[in-house]
Amino acid sequence: MFRRPSGSLSLVLCLVLVLVVSACGSPAPSTAPASGSAPSEGAAGQAAGSPYKIGFLVAATGSSSFLGEPERDAAVMLQKTLAEQGGVVGPDGVRHPVEILIQDTQGSGDTAITLANKLIHDEGVVAIVGATVSPVAMALLPIVQEAETPLISMASSSAIVEPVAERFWIFKTAQSNEHTAPAQVRYAASLGVQRIANMYVNNAYGEDGAIAIRQAAADAGIAIVLEETFDAADTDMTSQLTKLRASDAEALLVTAIPPAAAILTRQYREMNIDLPLVHNHGIGMQSFIDLCGASVAEGVVFPMGKVIAADVLPDDDPQHDVLTQFVADYHAAGGAEGMHFAGHAWDGIMLITQSLETLPDGLAIEEQRARVRDALETTTEWPGIGGVYRLSAEDHVGMSAEDIVLVRITDGQWEYLGSE
16 A cells, blocks of 8 residues: 655755756856866866756646646756766766756646757757656657757657657657556456446547557457547536446546546546446546545556555565665655656656766767767666666667556555556
């Protein structure tokens, strides 16, 4: 059983946040050493190079802030760690500070585009982590592709990284619906269900989930007898639910995030629909339970990454050590909820950080970006928070269904059900 700690971010984390989020204004670009000049001395006599900058685009405010806040908190936590260890050391022994420039998109694609252009062209970031939700991430694709700057998305839609041939510079750390939807379908099948309804939010994330559920249902020999959509801002889904009640569906599978996911669940209970309700990983935060109310959320099942099960994973699980440490660090920093989404940010920043360790000093920014992209694409068997990454030229997500577990909401808490 996962228990959510109470309280807000600690004073230490807040002080760090004040320093880092100063980047949300207009931080002055760092000045690289003049060509041919000798680098200064860093820690323990190491040569010190110019800072590497990582852009971080997050919905820290706005309607998606319940996702963005834990992502931002993870970035702040990592900025503190990077500062304490003095950045990264390249293969030539030169130590480079690492600056994470946190920018608030407010959940807006237009705002994200403006901020991305500033990060790329004014700040000279070597890569960007962002954005929080799929529609905003999709808006960033042409910007980073044209600028040949690596982007690691924290959003879920498979369209962000596929087709890979057209997403040369794009990666993501959120589990794909193609990994989680089969878990939804298999759980329904385990209950003896042969006919399902497929409801989803009308955006890139929801449509991607619906496609994945269709494929998983076809593979399992389960019929989809009803499909309905709703908008992310809708407050009344009774029309769709009335059609569900009139159908012969034996379970409802949903792809959505709060608040819409919570509204649908609440109205589902109010209409006394007595069918298994299986959400996707978009509800993996305490705010879903808070918006529903514990009694309404009771019994909802959904798939998510293994961070929920960090305290019960066997010692030989490849994610055991990193998840145990991450959970301890996140709680110590005052993180109250949203570890699943904080993990998307942690993985993105850490993947870029370890890629920076492959760069020799003195490269032009264009070469830095190209080499970081190449290093990301060849990362394999790397255990992160979302899963074990096996990235390649054919796969810019690198995770699999083996990285997914099932969770049930019980007594207002998340109950680990196993890997199916």
